[in-house]
Amino acid sequence: MMHRNLPSRRSRWGLSLVEILITMAIVSIAALGTISALIFAIRTDADFKQRNGAFRQATSTLETTKKALFGSLQPRSFPVVVDSRGNLDASDDVMGTATLQYFSMDGSELASLPTNRQLVRARVTVTWTPPGTNSARPQSVFVESLLAP
Amino acid sequence: MKQQKRRGSVLFTSLILLTIAAVGVMGLVRYITSAQQAAIRDRDYFTAFYAAESGVERVVDYFNNPTNYTGSVPDAYDDFKSHPAAFASSAPFAPQSYEVFQPYVVSYLLDSDGALVYGANNQPVILSETYFRDPNAGDAEAVSRTSKIPTIQFDMDEVEGIQFFSDNGEEVAWVNSILFENPNDLADLAAITANNRLVIGKVTATGTTRKGLTVKVESIITENNASNFRSPAAILSEQAIAFNGQFNVQWGEIWCNQVNIDLPTNWQQSVPKYGPTFRLASGNNDTEDPWFGMRTEKYIVNSKGQYANGITVTTDRRGRLSWTYQFTNNPPLAGTKNFTRPFFDPIVDDYKNFYQNQDLDWPEYDWEEWRNFVKEYGFPYYYTDENGNIYGTDRDPDSSTYGQIVSKTYDQWFNAQDPSDPDYWKLENIIVFIDGVPQNDAGETSTVINSEFYPRDPSAPGTIRPTIQLAGGGLHTRGVMLISPNMKMTGQGNTGVTGDEIPVEAGGGFRMPNNTVYADADDVNVFHNGLMYSWGSLDLGGNRTIYGSVFAEQGYGQGGSPSVWYNARMRDGAWINLNLSRVRRDLWNISKD
Numbered sequence: 001m002m003h004r005n006l007p008s009r010r011s012r013w014g015l016s017l018v019e020i021l022i023t024m025a026i027v028s029i030a031a032l033g034t035i036s037a038l039i040f041a042i043r044t045d046a047d048f049k050q051r052n053g054a055f056r057q058a059t060s061t062l063e064t065t066k067k068a069l070f071g072s073l074q075p076r077s078f079p080v081v082v083d084s085r086g087n088l089d090a091s092d093d094v095m096g097t098a099t100l101q102y103f104s105m106d107g108s109e110l111a112s113l114p115t116n117r118q119l120v121r122a123r124v125t126v127t128w129t130p131p132g133t134n135s136a137r138p139q140s141v142f143v144e145s146l147l148a149p
Numbered sequence: 150m151k152q153q154k155r156r157g158s159v160l161f162t163s164l165i166l167l168t169i170a171a172v173g174v175m176g177l178v179r180y181i182t183s184a185q186q187a188a189i190r191d192r193d194y195f196t197a198f199y200a201a202e203s204g205v206e207r208v209v210d211y212f213n214n215p216t217n218y219t220g221s222v223p224d225a226y227d228d229f230k231s232h233p234a235a236f237a238s239s240a241p242f243a244p245q246s247y248e249v250f251q252p253y254v255v256s257y258l259l260d261s262d263g264a265l266v267y268g269a270n271n272q273p274v275i276l277s278e279t280y281f282r283d284p285n286a287g288d289a290e291a292v293s294r295t296s297k298i299p300t301i302q303f304d305m306d307e308v309e310g311i312q313f314f315s316d317n318g319e320e321v322a323w324v325n326s327i328l329f330e331n332p333n334d335l336a337d338l339a340a341i342t343a344n345n346r347l348v349i350g351k352v353t354a355t356g357t358t359r360k361g362l363t364v365k366v367e368s369i370i371t372e373n374n375a376s377n378f379r380s381p382a383a384i385l386s387e388q389a390i391a392f393n394g395q396f397n398v399q400w401g402e403i404w405c406n407q408v409n410i411d412l413p414t415n416w417q418q419s420v421p422k423y424g425p426t427f428r429l430a431s432g433n434n435d436t437e438d439p440w441f442g443m444r445t446e447k448y449i450v451n452s453k454g455q456y457a458n459g460i461t462v463t464t465d466r467r468g469r470l471s472w473t474y475q476f477t478n479n480p481p482l483a484g485t486k487n488f489t490r491p492f493f494d495p496i497v498d499d500y501k502n503f504y505q506n507q508d509l510d511w512p513e514y515d516w517e518e519w520r521n522f523v524k525e526y527g528f529p530y531y532y533t534d535e536n537g538n539i540y541g542t543d544r545d546p547d548s549s550t551y552g553q554i555v556s557k558t559y560d561q562w563f564n565a566q567d568p569s570d571p572d573y574w575k576l577e578n579i580i581v582f583i584d585g586v587p588q589n590d591a592g593e594t595s596t597v598i599n600s601e602f603y604p605r606d607p608s609a610p611g612t613i614r615p616t617i618q619l620a621g622g623g624l625h626t627r628g629v630m631l632i633s634p635n636m637k638m639t640g641q642g643n644t645g646v647t648g649d650e651i652p653v654e655a656g657g658g659f660r661m662p663n664n665t666v667y668a669d670a671d672d673v674n675v676f677h678n679g680l681m682y683s684w685g686s687l688d689l690g691g692n693r694t695i696y697g698s699v700f701a702e703q704g705y706g707q708g709g710s711p712s713v714w715y716n717a718r719m720r721d722g723a724w725i726n727l728n729l730s731r732v733r734r735d736l737w738n739i740s741k742d
Contacts, residue, residue, distance in 0.1 A: 048181075145206065
């Protein structure tokens with residue numbers, strides 16, 4: 001009586017080796033694809049947010065330049081915080097450099113702003129290096145506008 | 150049977166979970182992608198926006214450097230010749246500077262060297278014009294603020310040169326179009342004109358990116374006339390204007406706010422219209438100055454404390470006019486415009502020029518804005534201690550004077566120059582700023598400016614206002630003197646001067662009050678050419694001649710016999726050239742095209 005209530009040897013195993021292998025293969029392939037997509041999306045998103053943060057810095061610097069009075073408009077480079085999310089959380093911040101350059105209308109770079117109020121091209125470039133890998137290449141964005149000081 | 154149904158359930162469950170996870174990841178990826186696309190659109194938008202902005206900047210440059218755009222200068226407005234006849238002066242000379250008097254035009258288009266720019270019909274190009282108070286119209290002020298620049302569709306061939314490239318040479322954006330229009334029909338200009346800014350025109354510019362996004366920027370262009378330095382009268386005070394000395398006023402008005410204008414004994418001789426020979430009582434009406442006036446929000450009283458209250462005019466048997474000034478113990482009716490006009494105006498055959506009990510349009514000055522302006526542009530900046538000593542700063546032309554008491558011989562530290570120097574008239578306008586006493590929050594004073602001690606706004610409660618005393622010979626400056634403390638001047642103000650001579654630049658020389666034009670600058674002299682403003686009181690000892698305007702918030706002292714010749718261009722601030730941009734951008738609107 002007792003033996004009749006026990007499952008057979010075959011039924012106790014539940015899954016065949018083939019089932020497990022196929023399952024593991026499918027799950028592995030699908031999981032790898034999903035995780036890869038997730039990692040790619042997150043990494044791309046981080047790069048993108050850094051690029052956005054850098055662009056915000058560039059436009060902000062250009063706006064400051066356009067509003068500034070004549071005496072404080074000389075070309076310069078200065079450190080900026082590339083803030084990915086644009087919030088007070090510093091964990092995602094990256095240090096970068098903003099460079100303000102002036103070019104004459106024919107494209108030659110100017111060492112200083114002309115004192116005779118000539119029309120110039122004002123370009124702000126923000127460069128930064130993404131964190132995390134030693135081999136990361138520096139990134140940059142720029143914004144440019146004519147400026148009649 | 151149950152056991153058999155369980156077969157493959159792990160695989161099935163795994164696939165279900167994986168599907169759910171994949172859907173979640175896909176949703177996340179989709180979200181991230183859409184956020185990225187939005188960010189890309191934003192960047193594209195700003196790129197197009199700055200291209201459009203470049204079109205507006207291009208127009209600003211057009212006005213700052215018109216000669217750079219050969220062939221682009223629009224036709225001049227050529228009917229201004231009709232205006233001078235309507236504003237004919239009874240005075241035997243031009244009452245204002247040559248540039249202003251001739252066509253009553255405030256603003257011409259000038260090139261970078263300050264020379265007039267001529268349009269196609271060989272007339273000076275006019276940016277905007279202002280008609281000053283018309284003496285023929287009595288009390289009325291005929292002011293017209295209109296742009297005289299016609300519509301300009303900027304040449305696309307020229308505009309196509311405004312392109313923007315990435316570092317690898319790829320074109321990312323360009324200016325698509327620029328249109329300049331006369332904005333007289335725009336309803337939203339009321340706010341601009343109400344703030345006394347002259348509207349030059351409206352610019353509509355578009356910028357386009359390589360992705361095809363186009364942004365349109367519309368911007369109102371106004372004259373950058375340094376309106377913060379405007380002054381509506383020759384002598385102003387929020388307090389008393391008393392004249393124990395001879396305070397001569399010409400070509401402008403006297404304004405007083407808080408208290409009465411006190412007329413001195415023999416006031417008819419003490420407040421001449423112009424020149425020392427003027428005598429009202431003599432009936433020498435042909436030398437009347439139609440631009441002279443006294444205005445107060447209170448009353449005009451004589452030395453006996455009586456109120457000016459009308460005039461009685463009689464005609465004798467020979468038809469000659471005579472008049473009697475009426476002074477009463479009671480003031481004119483309150484709440485009504487009670488004017489008393491003791492001066493005879495031969496133009497309108499009426500009496501005019503004394504106005505009391507009326508509201509005045511005082512200029513709005515901002516000390517903090519002035520301070521920032523002076524520091525930003527590097528004009529001479531000084532401050533004082535509680536004893537009235539004046540200290541230099543790193544903005545001082547001589548930086549070694551920082552934190553040190555500077556000389557009180559103002560020729561040295563006001564960047565002044567001997568008027569006999571042939572180049573005196575080429576002196577640039579400067580702003581001399583004398584700030585107050587460095588104080589901390591507890592009101593304690595210091596002789597240095599730092600993070601704790603700094604000069605306050607002169608209107609702040611508890612501000613210490615010492616009196617600075619300046620002595621010596623002539624001070625010859627052009628521009629603006631902004632003084633926080635009281636200022637007392639002693640000694641002879643002008644050197645080498647005979648009479649009240651005033652340096653008004655005229656064609657071929659320098660015009661005098663008697664209409665004589667001198668070719669050489671050393672024949673003329675003036676103490677200060679511009680605006681002299683003090684938050685405290687001014688005591689202008691010596692016979693100082695000022696061309697421009699004097700404003701003392703706390704009133705005037707009793708020293709000397711200063712003479713002020715009003716520069717009518719100061720009415721809207723257009724008188725000063727500080728090497729600023731000639732025009733500035735005002736209201737604007739942004740939209741996707």
